[in-house]
Amino acid sequence: MKCAPALLLLLALPLRASELQLSVIANNVTHEEVWRVVQAAARRAGVTVVARMVPAERALALANSGVTDGDAGRIEGLDKQYPNLVRVPEPVFYYAAYAFAYNRLEVNAGWESLRGHAICIRRGIKLFESRTEGMPRQVLDDEGSILRMLRNGGCEVALLEPNNLAVKEEMAARPPLFQLRPPLEVAPLYIYLHKSHADLVPSFAEALKQMRRDGAIQNVPSD
Incomplete structure (x- = not known):
């Protein structure tokens, strides 16, 4: 057929x-x-x-x-x-991971530069969780919570998205939030x-x- x-x-x-x-x-x-x-x-x-x-x-x-x-x-x-x-x-x-702070900290040593500083990171971002394991850190749900913690002195350094609107606004405020360079890692x-x-x-x-x-x-x- x-x-x-x-x-x-x-x-x-x-x-x-x-x-x-x-x-x-x-x-x-x-x-x-x-x-x-x-x-x-x-x-x-x-x-x-x-x-x-x-x-x-x-x-x-x-x-x-x-x-x-x-x-x-x-x-x-x-x-x-x-x-x-x-x-x-x-x-x-390829993701460039940046640290942010209200002081111009030196980060030329990459992730090791964060050792000894209190850090804020976003929950579930595995790059941040993995690289800061064993360091003093606060794990929060979003950038807004991280920025509030950073402003209030709950941490000295935060790992944030540079293009996040709230982060950009904080960088333009007084005192400004600094994007620390170079990136900690390009992953x-x-x-x-x-x-x-x-x-x-x-x-x-x-x-x-x-x-x-x-x-x-x-x-x-x-x-």
Whole structure:
């Protein structure tokens, strides 16, 4: 029995497009940028992605449990703590981590420069949690809480997003908040997928490599 041409065409098409719901850190300027790159890479990989904006700590828990299909924009090594996640080996973003203070502290020694100072960090940002482990620190839920703690003397140094509106306003106020330079670290961030979608890892990696080769990763348009 011969199939009609229309039926042959239908059989050649996928039954449905792959669609992934990825955890993305809510109210975080960096992860808004990361998400634009993820979307562009997904289009090249032939995958539809949608964002689920959630708090940083919860984002990883949801992805590891399979409630979401992965997490976008995280440091290397989290698959040890979250064993159901598989890292796409090509970076999606390079993140410059900056410290902020009301005094011009020297930070040329990177993270070691913070040792001996009381630090405020945002909960669930694994780069900050990992690099300040063993140092005196306050872990808070958002930039607003961190800035209040810093102003009130609860900490001497804060790890913040430079492009956050509240941070920019504080830098323009009197006395000004200083962005301490150079950055403490420039860290590659990665997409993690739940292990049930491990077959998509090579497609995402190749898409990101292509974008890096042709320069598209530097010129992802804003929405």
